[in-house]
Amino acid sequence: MMVAALASMALAASTAKTSTSTASMPAVERIYVSSENVASEESMHGLYERWYALYRRDGDPSDKEKRFSIFKEEARAVYELNEGGAHVKHHLNLFADMTQDEYAKSFANCSPLEIRPDGNIKLNLHQPSQYYPDKLPLTVDWRTVDGVLTSVKRQGKCGSCWAIAAAEAMESIHFIKNNKRTNLSVQELVDCTPGNKGCNGGVAYKAFQYVIDKHGIHSSEQYPYVGNGSHCTTPSGPPVMSIKRYHYVRRRNEKMLMDAVSHAPVVVTLSGLNTTEFKRYSGGIFRGPCNNKGDHQALLVGYGTLPSDDANAPGVKYWVVKNSWGKSWGERGYMRIERGHEAYGGICNIMMWRAWYPIHPK
Incomplete structure (x- = not known):
């Protein structure tokens, strides 16, 4: 009953509410540049x-x-x-005194391609719901359901985007299944996940596998985030949650990805973020460009369509992505990115790679 109620709340969010939902979030100071600022x-x-x-x-x-x-x-x-x-x-965000190369090294390539292939795990494919493909809701936005999403995190110069996205996906499914909100230990995933490279990058599904193998993950209070790689330790106290398995969503299938995120947030991979346009993103629907350098993982939390001002033109379709660069970037830490372009893998290749989400035990 809890799952159905929360899912229906997310599905029922109107297009108008989605397009302005960040307005209800706490204010974050933004520093803009005026003519007086650049005068001398x-x-x-x-x-x-x-x-x-x-x-x-x-x-x-x-x-x-x-x-x-x-x-x-x-x-x-x-x-x-x-x-x-x-x-x-x-506006001027956290990258304002970094070179493009510094930004790219620490923030735009935290999920390198060479980490991704792994033939030693059993893969579970997302099974479509009764609403797929023609009865999917027009709008889904998990930001509108209180408790499902924890606050926007800031990875710092550690390439831990994959660990943050994995932790956030597990935090969300934990709340959806049990109505319990907790901040999970990103640092535990950074330090302890086999096959990943800690602050030098990784992939979320290996973090899910670690939690399955260890029968749980600890909270951020038990194992705090320090923003760099360290030795894997076992904190005092039992893990706060576990997962049963994880599923992937088939590549280049927009409606299947819509179906998956309508049930819970999903980890996606974005490619080619080493552009000034992505680095400076401050809001609106991002349409690119993205280049061919770097891979990044983030949490997909919804989708929608921005109404058109022209009766003869369709509205702009978009995804809603929760990033790990703090609230000063984008729309208070979130991004709307144009949806579509399925044959090419989507803007910034958002559908080029498999998306992943955890399954919580009953």
Whole structure:
């Protein structure tokens, strides 16, 4: 009964509510760039100090002048982008004093392709529901169901996107099945999952397999996140939840992926995020570009269609993705990415690779 009730709440979310659902989330300070900010070196310094206090409080003072040079270029680029009539007003996020290469190394390639193949596990294919393919709801948004999603996490410079996405998928199914909300230990997955590379990348399904083999996973309170790889330890106290198995969703099948996420959030892989457009994403429906460099895993939490202003044109279809870069990026940590392009694997290859989700024991 609990599962059915929660699923119906997610399915019933209206298109209008989905397109504005982030408005009800807690406010996050956003730093925009004005003409006064870019008018002089002094005003740019003031902008940097304000940004630095939010994002680099533990930064290296000896590195600050170098970072300021990078920041100035980014601030001017963002200002010119907004002045050029961008449909979404961009702001300075956590990447504002990083080079593109630094961003790509730590954030845009945390699920390398060479980790993915594994012929030693039994794969369970997602079985479509009674609503597939023609009776799927127009809108699904798990953000509208209180308790299903924990707060947006920030991975830091550790390439732990795969572990965060896996933990969040298990957190969600734990709440959907048991009505219990808990923050699971991302650090345990980073340190202990065999076959992955910790902060150098991994894949979510191996994290699921680890939890099955160990008969559970601990909470973030028992095994806190430190943002770097360390030795695998066994914390005091029993695990807080376990999973029975995990399923995958067939590649390049949009309706099958819609069907899967209508029942619970799903881990997806995004490719080619090493672009300034993705790094600077501040809101709206992302249409690319993505390139051919890097792979990243995140949590798919819904889909919808933005109504069209033109009666003769269809609305824009989109996916809703929960990322692991903190609330300053995107739509308070989330992203809407254009849905469609199935034959090509979708925008940023969101359907190119198998999607994964855990099954909680009864």
